[in-house]
Amino acid sequence: MDERPVSPALKLLAFLMFAFLLAPLIVVVPISFSGDSYMMFPPSSWSVKWYPAIFADGKMTAAFWTSLLLACVVTVLSLVIALPAAFALVRLKPRGAEALSSLFTAPLLLPTIVLGLAILIVFARFGLLATFPGLVAAHLVVTLPYALRVLATALSTLPIAVEEAASTLGASPFTVFRRITLPMMKSGLIGTTALCFLVSFDEVVLSLFMTGPRIQTLPVAMYHHVEQQADPLVAALSVLLVVLTLLVVLVVDRTSGLAKTFVK
Amino acid sequence: MTAAITMPAPVAERRSNGLALVVALIAPIALVNAFGFLAPVLNLARMSFYEVEPTGAMHEAFSLATWAKVVADTFYAELIVNSITVSLGITLLTLICSYPIALYLHRSSGTWKTILLVLVISPLLTSAVVRTYGWIAILSENGLVNNLVSGLGLERLRLMFNKTGVVIGLTEILMPYMILALLAGFGRLDPRVEEAASTLGAPPFTIFRRIILPLTLPGIALGCLLCFVLAVSSFITPKLLGGGRVFLLATEIYDQAIVTLNWPLAASLSILVLVIFGAALVLYTRALRAIL
Numbered sequence: 001m002d003e004r005p006v007s008p009a010l011k012l013l014a015f016l017m018f019a020f021l022l023a024p025l026i027v028v029v030p031i032s033f034s035g036d037s038y039m040m041f042p043p044s045s046w047s048v049k050w051y052p053a054i055f056a057d058g059k060m061t062a063a064f065w066t067s068l069l070l071a072c073v074v075t076v077l078s079l080v081i082a083l084p085a086a087f088a089l090v091r092l093k094p095r096g097a098e099a100l101s102s103l104f105t106a107p108l109l110l111p112t113i114v115l116g117l118a119i120l121i122v123f124a125r126f127g128l129l130a131t132f133p134g135l136v137a138a139h140l141v142v143t144l145p146y147a148l149r150v151l152a153t154a155l156s157t158l159p160i161a162v163e164e165a166a167s168t169l170g171a172s173p174f175t176v177f178r179r180i181t182l183p184m185m186k187s188g189l190i191g192t193t194a195l196c197f198l199v200s201f202d203e204v205v206l207s208l209f210m211t212g213p214r215i216q217t218l219p220v221a222m223y224h225h226v227e228q229q230a231d232p233l234v235a236a237l238s239v240l241l242v243v244l245t246l247l248v249v250l251v252v253d254r255t256s257g258l259a260k261t262f263v264k
Numbered sequence: 265m266t267a268a269i270t271m272p273a274p275v276a277e278r279r280s281n282g283l284a285l286v287v288a289l290i291a292p293i294a295l296v297n298a299f300g301f302l303a304p305v306l307n308l309a310r311m312s313f314y315e316v317e318p319t320g321a322m323h324e325a326f327s328l329a330t331w332a333k334v335v336a337d338t339f340y341a342e343l344i345v346n347s348i349t350v351s352l353g354i355t356l357l358t359l360i361c362s363y364p365i366a367l368y369l370h371r372s373s374g375t376w377k378t379i380l381l382v383l384v385i386s387p388l389l390t391s392a393v394v395r396t397y398g399w400i401a402i403l404s405e406n407g408l409v410n411n412l413v414s415g416l417g418l419e420r421l422r423l424m425f426n427k428t429g430v431v432i433g434l435t436e437i438l439m440p441y442m443i444l445a446l447l448a449g450f451g452r453l454d455p456r457v458e459e460a461a462s463t464l465g466a467p468p469f470t471i472f473r474r475i476i477l478p479l480t481l482p483g484i485a486l487g488c489l490l491c492f493v494l495a496v497s498s499f500i501t502p503k504l505l506g507g508g509r510v511f512l513l514a515t516e517i518y519d520q521a522i523v524t525l526n527w528p529l530a531a532s533l534s535i536l537v538l539v540i541f542g543a544a545l546v547l548y549t550r551a552l553r554a555i556l
Contacts, residue, residue, distance in 0.1 A: 014368035024398025040406035111497030118304035
């Protein structure tokens with residue numbers, strides 16, 4: 001770690017670039033309190049009418065509940081599917097474990113626009129387009145690699161001695177896993193939950209390919225709204241989403257350390 | 265008898281038991297992978313050879329018609345060149361904007377560093393739609409910049425619905441990726457080397473050019489690869505800030521897939537994106553070998 005005083009020039013440059021990086025997130029706050037009926041910045045008058053307007057907009061509220069339910073289902077399924085796989089690949093070390101984990105994380109290497117198109121074409125054949133199960137399956141394709149990666153890292157860094165001690169003392173493999181391994185990888189589990197939830201809740205490209213007039217996720221509804229009219233409604237909604245994201249980030253930081261979970 | 269129970273099972277039996285267990289444990293993820301990734305991608309490659317009739321109907325065949333169209337039509341050549349040059353420009357700008365932040369983060373410590381890290385990661389976790397909307401507020405006709413400019417008595421600028429808007433928006437959106445990649449590469453920076461150079465009389469800029477920059481090149485290479493690849497394939501921001509007036513590979517794929525419904529053409533364009541990815545990866549590996 002380098003702890004010498006930072007030169008003022010670097011400080012100023014870094015500050016300017018931080019301002020640029022955060023500008024689009026900061027401007028939505030004043031706009032969400034705009035009294036105008038279309039977007040202009042700075043607003044000519046102020047009001048809080050756009051926040052209740054979100055809840056009066058049937059399309060947005062329906063999309064919000066779809067997204068929330070979708071993110072919860074996807075997160076639970078990701079944990080249930082990725083945890084056994086991570087255990088098998090890390091602890092049982094079958095032949096070809098390396099190749100298998102590359103295959104299972106490969107969907108992350110593919111651009112989502114290509115993956116979205118590929119999934120669209122195959123799912124259309126099975127009548128899965130614009131259905132909830134179809135959305136769940138599409139989101140799982142991108143959340144599972146994250147879940148597998150974080151859980152496998154968590155598992156491989158655990159000291160194996162405690163597990164061995166428990167099994168020497170007569171605990172069955174399942175008991176060892178439930179009573180020793182799971183509690184010890186708590187931070188990995190929290191990180192995975194947060195990551196899968198945010199990835200699914202924010203996912204927009206795959207969802208754009210998978211949704212239709214019958215079913216929409218919140219990011220897709222917002223995308224179509226902005227495409228037609230960029231009024232302050234989306235700003236109010238954005239503020240709520242940013243607050244939600246910050247809450248999740250803070251919870252993760254408090255429970256397992258932000259740097260440990262996201263910076264690898 | 266108790267001894268017999270605790271005796272380990274014969275090796276062969278244990279291995280077959282173990283194999284069955286492994287198969288059972290990875291079956292669910294393998295199923296999702298096969299159905300949601302492998303099959304769709306293989307099908308995509310196959311689809312680029314399907315035949316499309318003038319009516320728009322398509323049928324299974326092995327035809328090079330779509331590929332011939334992509335190669336012959338100068339619109340697609342322009343699309344590819346456009347995508348690559350815009351993405352290269354965005355990558356360079358992202359590097360310039362991210363480097364000071366990464367260097368500053370590397371030099372700070374404690375709570376302050378955590379706060380800065382949260383500020384870098386939070387945009388990453390915020391939807392691209394939200395951040396693009398923020399840019400519309402800043403760049404549009406009645407946006408922040410134009411109201412400032414007209415307040416100064418100058419003529420309003422056209423910052424949106426053109427390449428300028430797309431480049432500004434995507435640069436900001438890709439910055440967190442670049443910062444994290446740079447930070448990962450900054451581990452090689454040894455303060456003692458900088459101090460030695462400074463003691464020997466090197467001015468700060470020389471230290472930066474001769475020591476800091478060369479040592480951080482691997483991080484720069486990784487960040488550039490990541491940003492280029494993400495820029496080529498991004499389409500939410502180009503679509504919203506480009507307003508249908510900026511033609512890139514990714515936006516064309518979406519239009520062909522959803523609007524025109526010419527899936528074979530969308531499939532061939534997707535494969536072109538993957539080819540560009542492969543080329544970028546080869547260049548990156550070469551560059552890395554030259555640096556190290």
